[in-house]
Amino acid sequence: MFDCIVLGATLPGMALGAMLARAGWKVLLLERKQVAGGRAAPWYRDGYCSLPGIPRVRYGEKGPFYRICKQLGLEPRLVPLNQAWVLDTDEKVRRITIGRPGVSRADFFSVWDRFFAWRLLRNLRGETLEDLEEENLEEWFVRNNIRGSLQKYLKVLACESTHCTVPEKISAGETLRCFQKVFQLHAYLAYPREGWVPFLEQLEQEIRGNGEIRWNTRADGIEIENGRVVGVKAAGTILKAGQVVCAVPCQQLAGLLPEGATTKDFERLCRNVVPSTALVVDFAIKNRIFHKKGLWFFLDPLSYGAFLSNLCHRHAPAGKQLATFVCPCSPGEIRQPEVTRALEKKIEANLKKAVPAAEMAVEWKRSHLVHMLDSVAIQADQTRKDRPGYHVPNVKGLFLVGDSTCAPGACMEMEYESVLACFERMAAERND
Numbered sequence: 001m002f003d004c005i006v007l008g009a010t011l012p013g014m015a016l017g018a019m020l021a022r023a024g025w026k027v028l029l030l031e032r033k034q035v036a037g038g039r040a041a042p043w044y045r046d047g048y049c050s051l052p053g054i055p056r057v058r059y060g061e062k063g064p065f066y067r068i069c070k071q072l073g074l075e076p077r078l079v080p081l082n083q084a085w086v087l088d089t090d091e092k093v094r095r096i097t098i099g100r101p102g103v104s105r106a107d108f109f110s111v112w113d114r115f116f117a118w119r120l121l122r123n124l125r126g127e128t129l130e131d132l133e134e135e136n137l138e139e140w141f142v143r144n145n146i147r148g149s150l151q152k153y154l155k156v157l158a159c160e161s162t163h164c165t166v167p168e169k170i171s172a173g174e175t176l177r178c179f180q181k182v183f184q185l186h187a188y189l190a191y192p193r194e195g196w197v198p199f200l201e202q203l204e205q206e207i208r209g210n211g212e213i214r215w216n217t218r219a220d221g222i223e224i225e226n227g228r229v230v231g232v233k234a235a236g237t238i239l240k241a242g243q244v245v246c247a248v249p250c251q252q253l254a255g256l257l258p259e260g261a262t263t264k265d266f267e268r269l270c271r272n273v274v275p276s277t278a279l280v281v282d283f284a285i286k287n288r289i290f291h292k293k294g295l296w297f298f299l300d301p302l303s304y305g306a307f308l309s310n311l312c313h314r315h316a317p318a319g320k321q322l323a324t325f326v327c328p329c330s331p332g333e334i335r336q337p338e339v340t341r342a343l344e345k346k347i348e349a350n351l352k353k354a355v356p357a358a359e360m361a362v363e364w365k366r367s368h369l370v371h372m373l374d375s376v377a378i379q380a381d382q383t384r385k386d387r388p389g390y391h392v393p394n395v396k397g398l399f400l401v402g403d404s405t406c407a408p409g410a411c412m413e414m415e416y417e418s419v420l421a422c423f424e425r426m427a428a429e430r431n432d
């Protein structure tokens with residue numbers, strides 16, 4: 001009998017499993033594949049190694065990821081990503097700073113923009129922004145007369161934090177909350193200096209300290225008796241547990257539940273939420289052509305990226321580099337090969353304009369269509385209140401963790417906020 005079974009060896013699933021194990025719970029983690037990381041599991045090619053996309057840490061040592069690390073007694077060293085460059089519409093590269101040392105240092109703004117940005121930040125101080133969540137960014141730009149470089153700045157920030165590139169769809173409240181937090185905390189993004197693989201290994205070790213992990217083991221269903229979870233069916237047997245956590249996208253939850261176990265509304269909510277989608281392009285570069293640590297933003301198509309091997313040496317063989325770009329696009333775009341090919345070409349052309357030495361240095365590239373970047377896209381018509389909660393209604397002891405949940409924050413923040421919130425609720429239910 002286990003205290004808890006976690007389904008899915010994702011970053012949030014393993015982090016929660018590790019926290020529970022450290023708190024003395026007997027944990028079993030089931031993963032149908034043989035690798036940890038879920039959608040962000042590592043890939044390897046020709047000595048290059050990476051995780052899809054750019055699994056960054058929001059708000060560095062001041063964000064939820066680091067709070068989890070502290071609870072686990074881990075202190076991963078982080079590389080701050082407060083510096084960024086924008087390949088502007090005139091094809092010039094302009095530097096911006098996000099977080100420390102602050103917006104006014106950016107050489108991106110005119111004097112007017114700087115004044116507007118300062119006024120905006122001052123007005124945002126202390127605002128909850130809840131009434132702006134369902135307003136879209138475009139409406140907010142018009143209402144507040146935000147134009148020029150400040151609008152561009154907010155659009156790139158919104159693209160990175162919500163994985164949406166269409167201002168008419170982006171939630172103004174979510175974007176501004178991220179902007180507000182960045183300047184309150186003086187931190188934007190960071191990256192683990194040793195990469196994610198050692199971190200996943202540490203989580204695995206922590207879980208094994210008071211439980212076990214079974215790879216290549218698929219959960220076939222969640223067992224429920226009298227409205228209470230009693231275990232999980234896997235490989236033809238019932239594994240008994242007091243609580244179960246699903247670290248799988250909420251769209252897959254119904255397939256694991258017996259008919260009628262939860263409410264029809266909750267099932268519908270989980271089934272109908274729309275994920276965000278993207279094209280991710282990795283460039284293997286045969287020599288060192290760019291030395292700085294920071295983010296790149298391209299405006300056409302709106303995308304962001306980084307030379308990952310500058311942040312963690314493990315991403316590329318010695319003397320080589322790996323650059324990765326994420327281009328959020330709509331589900332319609334991602335289904336059309338001619339559209340994604342055109343986007344990929346533009347991204348490559350942008351890289352070569354941004355860093356001209358890339359012209360002769362790309363060894364190979366790897367394009368990857370991501371049909372589920374965030375399992376629930378953060379949009380003005382899909383805000384926190386439109387996402388499933390941490391607890392599955394009508395089933396005691398059944399929880400949901402990950403980026404499908406109603407956790408607050410932007411991409412790469414929600415996952416870890418959901419872990420902290422779920423941990424508290426599980427402990428409270430156990431003590432009941």
Ligand SMILES: Cc1cc2nc3c(=O)[nH]c(=O)nc-3n(C[C@H](O)[C@H](O)[C@H](O)COP(=O)(O)OP(=O)(O)OC[C@H]3O[C@@H](n4cnc5c(N)ncnc54)[C@H](O)[C@@H]3O)c2cc1C
Pocket residue numbers: 007008009010011012013030031032033037038039040041052053054055056057217218219220246247248249250252280370372373374375401402403404412413415416
């Ligand atoms: C390109 C990209 C970049 C990303 N960048 C970041 C980032 O920077 N930071 C971050 O925090 N997150 C990032 N994510 C998101 C991150 O991958 C997810 O938030 C995280 O993996 C949690 O997702 P999830 O729990 O919804 O499940 P998923 O990631 O979809 O994983 C579900 C896991 O459960 C397993 N599984 C499914 N069904 C079963 C079953 N029946 N039995 C056993 N196992 C099962 C699957 O094999 C899989 O391993 C990124 C994702 C992508 C695609």
